[in-house]
Amino acid sequence: MKTHAKLLSVILLIMLGFSFQSSAQQSIVRKYGQLSVNGNYIVSQFGDTVQLRGMSMFWSQWMGQYYTEQTLTWLRDDWKCTIVRLAMGVDEDGGYKENPNELFKIIDMVDAAIKLGMYVIIDYHSHHAHKNPELAKKFFSTMARKYGKYPNVIYEIYNEPLQDTYWKSSIKPYAEQVIKAIREHDPDNIIVVGTRQWSQLVSEAAEDPIQDKNIAYTLHFYAVSHGQYLRDEAEKAMKKGVALFVTEFGTCDYSGNGKFGAEETNEWFAFLDKYKISWCNWSVANKKETASILLPVSEISHWSETDLTPSGQFIRNELILKNTPLLKRKK
Template identity: 30%
Template sequence: MLNKLKVINGKLTDGEKPIRLFGLSTHGIAWYPEYICEESFAALKKEWRTNCVRITLYTDEFRGYCKDGNKQHLKELVEKGVNIAEKLDMYVIVDWHVLSDQDPMKYIDQAEEFFGDMSKRFAEKNNVIYEICNEPNNSGTWEKVTEYADRIIPLIRQNSPDALVITGTPNWSQDIHCALDRPFKWDNVMYSLHFYAATHKGTLRSRLERCVEAGLPVFINEFNLCEASGKGDIDHDESEAWREVIDRLDLSCICWCLSNSGDTCGVFAKDCTKLSGWTDDDLKNSGLIIKSWFSKFADEENDR
């Protein structure tokens, strides 16, 4: 059985010793529900050697939870994914994927209903991490994110008092210095940094290093090696620079994304419809590189 996760002195631990989580994020589960299955999760654990999966629930996009999506079906998919991950001894991030809504307060009522329900369902589960806000942007200022968190986190804590919470930061989860300057009053919280290596380079890495060295608990819960659009070429030099920083700072990280999307960031080839047993020929270059990263991270975890 997995231990409950706890932030101690700015570092993620399993309550006893440091731990690094790493794995893949699903694409929007309304669009790619097929990957929410034991077959895929088991392959991610065994073949990709990962220990965490992120379940992405879009809020304001087509078929999003707060727009025209089937709320009951989406909740069932989230619960299915959490239960599969628990069976496989994997941690799982429940991602409330704020994006085009910009300000998480836009759908505060729906968020309160969702996290209230989910935290009741998962109250006894040690493997669940609540990502309450993916990528606030534009009108999604740190003041708005803090206002939102002060309503959502107490709901989660009522049912799951020890659960780890992750929150996005402004400017598509790049402005983590806002959290360093004005952290939440809540404990057991981590702050998101997202990067796409061909777009986000030395300036963002320097910000990350400064914040982590100052004691801010940071979780890189979305990254890839291409452009921020999810498209374009991989920047190999910048990717390696990011890997070095992740390794040196011992940070958890989640790759976007588990899909055969035609974009660079979808780790599977567009014509790959397999749900497991993926060969190197089934992977895009991004998938091949990330898989090798995760194998190295797994070796390092085993050596702790």
């Protein structure tokens, strides 16, 4: 009997340990709930200002090995990501346009994010989305019908319109069509709208904003190439009353390669923190380029520090520093 009692005590202690471990970190979605846009800011359902920080996946058709719950769990637990961006390739080889099964990759990851209590951006990763609005409407109508009831979901409806794709004639009319398709099923969740010149000219959108609630505008930067002039552009847009969301940025130049710019990225972090602008870093990939967080390793999670690129080590440290206080258990 004593042996059984001792064994039972050990089992109870182990169970208590697991219970404490699982409760030590609260879900970011449980903390903030339904997000909305209020002026320049994203706010929680309780009214506090929200700044999300996390990672962007690479093009889904080319780095699909990381589109797994295992990878996402590691990004949440080890990297302290509060958000992940799912970059579903559309127009390029193997993307959604020619391979509709890419949809299921995104569905699996959104399901995993909801299960893990994370926010998730469903990113229509295209440079030419306005040329085929019907395809985008079909995709986002499916996503909104399936996930509109969940506060976890954010829709990014046009990754990076090109320099010669104009706001008034192309981007805004496209966005209005896709937003209407989403709102038929999801009246509340935030929609992020791409802007001209690879999602940089946000002041153009701010001068002629979309008339819908809970809209933010996409700002992308690569820190070595895009400096103070682009921060000035962002401030110009915010003075007109819109909210910005950095759904993609790199610690290098605009090619995704070249110099790793820690100093330049820190200048951007100071700016983003000042205005509580949420961000996702590009990218979860082992491609041989500066922007990737991984060296050419085969593991899809449980990466050691030696598996990470300089950019990966730098971004992970920033995420742990800034996000850990948000995820601590309430007392």
